[in-house]
Amino acid sequence: MSIFTFTPQNEEKFLNLLKKYPHPQSLMLPSLWLAQSQDGYISSEAMEYIATKIEVAPIEVYRVATFYTMFHLEEIAPYHIEVCKTLSCKLCGQDEILKYIEEQTTNSNKFKISKVECMGACGGAPMMTLNGVYHENLTTSKVDEILGGIQ
């Protein structure tokens, strides 16, 4: 197992943020984001590292990291597709879009597909994100376009 440390750039970001809060514990979410941006997921080494930096017990970092759905504690596929399943998207044909996306991405281990709760894009339903980028008003041909560049 390798030992986790922030890259120099992330360390600089961390130190800048440290000045902006009255207590280092506020850097919990920002640090978890930095760790995830570095490795693609948050390892237990990263959690221990963060705990030391923000002066809390490692279990506190674990408690928080497991509470928020956007943090990945395991490595995930390079292309993460999230499909909103909440009511406005559901009413606008999310079921068909999800099915289509799943069909298009079977036999490929490049993709992780998550059904997620409301992403705040209800006016552009149905919607998905690809590695965090919003794609709204989906149709099957639009999905082809989005995925086309990858396969």
Next chain:
Amino acid sequence: MIVKIVSKKFDIPNAHTLDVAKQNGAYSALDSALSKTPEEIIEIITESGLRGKGGGGAPAGKKWSLMPKKSDRPHYLIVNGDESEPGTYKDRQILQYDPHLLIEGMIISAYAMNANEAYIYVRGEYKFFIDRFQSAVDEAYEANILGENSTLSHKLNITIHRGAGAYICGEKTALIESLEGKRGHPRLKPKKPEPEYFFGNPATVNNVETIATVPFIVENGADAYRQYGTEKSPGTMLFALSGQINNPGVYEMAYGASLVEFINEIGGGVKNGKKLKAVIPGGASTPVLKADEDLACVMLDYESMRSAGSSLGTGGAIIMDEDTDMVEALKNLLEFYHHESCGQCTPCREGSGWVDNIVGAILDGVAQEKDLDTLLDVAKTMNGKTICVFAPAVSGVIEGFLKNFREEFENYISEGRFVKSPVEAIAEASCQTSLE
């Protein structure tokens, strides 16, 4: 019906950049605002009747006046951009199209509450909108509008805090817990009204849209804001439409507009020429309204919504057409709540799972008649027994569906499948009880 106060610069290309924003009046309210005393500003906001736009509708001026006038501790302004109520996507428009309006509002509000540090908590999924707002903040620092070198008489730092996917962090005390680096568990509420506390320091939490309304009010006066809306719900709000509607979108209107007119005239009516069956008027947590004669009398203000048995919430309406399977719709919402319950209080943590399972059984055709009573019983148990309003909202959602569409649930149980019920078209002119 459209009134543009907060959304004034939404259609101007590149209004998110400082130059274009300034050409169109951004930061023009600052000089006159900062020449007033903080008390005077709180007075103007109180007189304007500005109500919080995040769902609760609490008077903003009253909230601000809870902040201590003098204290040896730092004060904080915290802006709530968590926006995770299904059907709601208005704050992101401000972050995207007019971030400088929000910065201006934050400077004035922070000055009124004697805060030199402001945080804005934005939901983690809004990466694009966070980046957009961050570049506006960077521009404002460079132009010495923000920061230690600010040329203004009131210095303010703004820090953007990115959430990480938890609906409950939109609850203001859960938001502060999250900002303090903890799980987003709502706090117990004090008996007497108090400010919030961020690491023990007084803080106020306001919604993005509320803060973005402040510059207009302070620049033009309370009466200018009060000329719109109703006596008890003055001003305007960013209302949203989604679901089965021809023109989904975010539209700023004065409070008190007719819901049906909003749907038909601005929203262009229900998709595919179908009839309207139901509306969830203000985000998923507000009880559903049935499209019947009474709906024609429902207005988009807090009081009218309350008397109709629902709530204005965040103003994000979800439109359902005549073919909508209401059991499936409720199941969809209950899955959301089941997933999002923070798990702190037992009635909510367990209850949200139970109600999800019961409605799931109805949907699967394996439920019995008595399950509906069990459903209502659990809903009742969830109401008023928890720390925050999450569980009472779930309770209200279930009761709303059963009050309006019980027959559909019963049919589902006896037939084991969706039985479409006839829907009457509602005439716009059919409201007989309009105020004379």
